[in-house]
Amino acid sequence: AQKITQTQPGMFVQEKEAVTLDCTYDTSDQSYGLFWYKQPSSGEMIFLIYQGSYDEQNATEGRYSLNFQKARKSANLVISASQLGDSAMYFCAMRDALDSNYQLIWGAGTKLIIKP
Amino acid sequence: DGGITQSPKYLFRKEGQNVTLSCEQNLNHDAMYWYRQDPGQGLRLIYYSQIVNDFQKGDIAEGYSVSREKKESFPLTVTSAQKNPTAFYLCASSIDSRSSGANVLTFGAGSRLTVL
Numbered sequence: 001a002q003k004i005t006q007t008q009p010g011m012f013v014q015e016k017e018a019v020t021l022d023c024t025y026d027t028s029d030q031s032y033g034l035f036w037y038k039q040p041s042s043g044e045m046i047f048l049i050y051q052g053s054y055d056e057q058n059a060t061e062g063r064y065s066l067n068f069q070k071a072r073k074s075a076n077l078v079i080s081a082s083q084l085g086d087s088a089m090y091f092c093a094m095r096d097a098l099d100s101n102y103q104l105i106w107g108a109g110t111k112l113i114i115k116p
Numbered sequence: 117d118g119g120i121t122q123s124p125k126y127l128f129r130k131e132g133q134n135v136t137l138s139c140e141q142n143l144n145h146d147a148m149y150w151y152r153q154d155p156g157q158g159l160r161l162i163y164y165s166q167i168v169n170d171f172q173k174g175d176i177a178e179g180y181s182v183s184r185e186k187k188e189s190f191p192l193t194v195t196s197a198q199k200n201p202t203a204f205y206l207c208a209s210s211i212d213s214r215s216s217g218a219n220v221l222t223f224g225a226g227s228r229l230t231v232l
Contacts, residue, residue, distance in 0.1 A: 043206075046223075047221065103164065106160075
């Protein structure tokens with residue numbers, strides 16, 4: 001069965017430092033997609049970045065990048081130059097066809113707190 | 117601006133009562149979803165709908181019901197059969213649900229249900 005693991009329940013990072021949020025996944029499908037979402041205290045989930053399993057380059061979106069290591073089944077989110085507004089819950093999710101019928105499977109999340 | 121509107125934001129229910137959570141989207145998306153979020157856990161899929169007048173059970177559909185009579189609307193009823201309904205409920209939509217590609221979900225702001 002597919003699974004998403006986020007091993008860091010919480011993290012404290014100094015403002016302006018880079019931060020890496022860990023995500024490992026498990027699937028037997030060759031075609032899958034990996035997503036990162038941010039959930040501020042307001043509750044709404046905000047899409048950050050996507051990586052397809054066949055994408056050769058790591059995805060980047062502004063200050064967000066995804067460190068995709070396919071052989072290790074790892075899809076870590078890197079936030080460069082962290083800001084106070086980055087304080088939120090961050091969720092990693094995966095979609096494949098084999099086990100989840102294209103529905104997203106979610107990790108438990110990491111609570112990131114940026115210190116001024 | 118296009119988006120998803122969930123109402124009410126907060127809802128209190130007595131045991132034994134059914135309640136209905138509203139979800140409306142003006143994004144012209146075919147697929148809509150309902151997720152439940154509990155503290156320390158990832159999102160869990162309750163129901164999803166790929167098209168009007170069709171919906172599928174997710175991982176935790178017991179005690180919930182939905183309808184999809186219009187493309188824009190996907191209300192969720194939490195019935196008295198749901199044994200532990202206190203949770204945060206998130207509605208989402210996407211262009212379609214049958215792809216392992218970058219099918220990004222757009223979320224509403226959520227509804228917090230508390231059973232007294």
